[in-house]
Amino acid sequence: MKNHNISFVYLIIGLLVLGSCSSSKEEQVSPIIEELKNEYAPDKRVAIFDLKFENGILKGETDQLKGLQELKAKLGNEGIKFTDKVRILPSQGLGNQTQALITLSVANLRSEPHHSAELSTQATLGTPLKVLKEKEGWYLVQTPDQYLAWVDEAGIALCDSLKMNNWKESEKVIYTTTTGFAFNDKEESEKISDLVAGNILQLAKISQDHFEIVFPDGRTGFIPKSEGMLFQNWIKGGELTDEKLISTAKTMMGTPYLWGGTSIKGVDCSGFTKTIYYLNGKIIPRDASQQVREGSLVDTLKNWENLEVGDLLFFGQPATETSKEKVVHVGMWIGNQSFIHSRGRVRISSFDxxxxxxxxxxxxxxxxxxRYRNSPSKGIQNVQEIGI
Structure with missing residues (x-):
């Protein structure tokens, strides 16, 4: 009986020692993971580095392969042995279909893979996406502005590299009218889809009055030539001008505020400024707190005479000794002490x-x-740079 008791005591001591060692290893590894997360994925809206170390197992998922490789090297240098169970995105379960194209005039992208989840952002017809993983008919995707969100399979056409390259190299048409429709024939007898400004479709043929177009999911139809442009002509439309920016913004006057909206159908404040620039050939970051990191600083002192049309104005709470600056709103300057923004609806406000x-x-x-115009900023891209 005594021997059994002694063995039990040794077992308990052994387990405590092992638990202590495991806890010690986790405490050693956690700061390394956090350091690399801050370097490779400081903004979870655009990068994934969800890793943890438990009981000798490195697990989680990431789309930052370089960061993962650096993490493994650091653990090796520290003499920390581990079992690698990290899921690298894109998921292997996708096969070669790791890209997609939006097939709806406006697709809603959500924070979680279900329709009741928060609307994170939107993407318009013809937008190319990176696909990272699938869950019950929903796909985690990354938009050209690097934003991560979930989209229902009904809103996309999955692609492999060959299909995406064929799409990118094909001649395309961009819809330039605020709203309208694609029809099943030149007589416009039946609608097959609604359309909004910025929608991109593959060109099949040009007739006297219509573009014959192909949707990314293979549907075919017609749009009036007066409502669109050849994509290559559109992107060569010249430099941004005051008139273009103001005209584009004013086409959305009265559009209702929609949290997560980035289209003519509804916009939040940063979705509005993003849409203005997109319809003028520029891809800019999604959120106000991201947009404020780009461009050149023009003013912090309310010297309105220093502002130019197209400048983005940011609003919120200034930094204090105990808190960081918090940007909660953005609008675009249109001159004459006025700016246009989405608050409740798209409207013009004045500082006069x-x-x-x-x-x-x-x-x-x-x-x-x-200032975004003529600003050498990494987060401001020309539309053609994303390979549409």
């Missing part, structure tokens, strides 16, 4: 106290202005 459009609320929470 004598104007009927005077906006004291935004004046009081103004933070700074950044």
């Amino acid at each position: 106290p004598k104007s009927p459009l005077f906006d004291e609320k935004e004046l009081n929470r103004y933070l700074k202005t950044k």
Whole structure:
């Protein structure tokens, strides 16, 4: 009986020692993971580095292969042995279909893989996506502005590299009218899809009055030539001008505010500024807190005379001794002490106290202005750079 008791005591001591060692290893590895996460995926909206070390197992998932390789090297240098169970994205379960094209005029992308989840962002017809993984008919995708979100399989056409390259190299048409439809024939007798400005379709033929087009999912149809342009002609349309930016913004006047919206159908504040620039050939970051990191700083002191049309104005809470700056709103300067933005609806506000459009609320929470036009900023791309 005594021997059994002694063996049991030794077993308990052994387990405690092993548990202590395991806990010690985890405490050693966790800061390394956090350091590399801050380097390779500081913004979870655009990069994935969800890793952890437990009981000698390195697990989780990431789309940052270089960061994972560096992590493994660091653990090796520290003499830490581990079993590698990390899932590298894109998932192997996708096979070679790791790309996709949006097939709806506007697809809703959500924070989780179900329809009741928060609307994170939107993507318009013809937008190319990276596909990272699938779950019950939903796909985690990355948009050209690097934003990560989930889309229902009904809104995309999955592609392999060959199909995507064929799409990118084909001649295309961009829909330039605010809203409209694609029809099943030149007589426009039956609608096959609604369309919004910025939708991109493959060109099949050109007739006197219509473009014959092909959707990414293979559907064919017709749109009036007066409502679209050959894509290559559109992207060669010249430099951004005050007139183009203001005209584009004003086509959305009165559009209702929609959290997560980035299309004519509804926009939030940063979705509005993003859409203005997209319809003028530029891809900019999705959220206001991301947009504020790009461009050139123009003003922080309310010197309105220094601002130019197209500058983005940011609003929120300034930094204090105990808190960081918090950007919560953005609008675009249109001159004459006025800016256009989405708050409740797309509207014009003024900083002139004598104007009927005077906006004291935004004046009081103004933070700074950044210039996007002619700004060498990594997060501002030309549409053709993303390979549409």
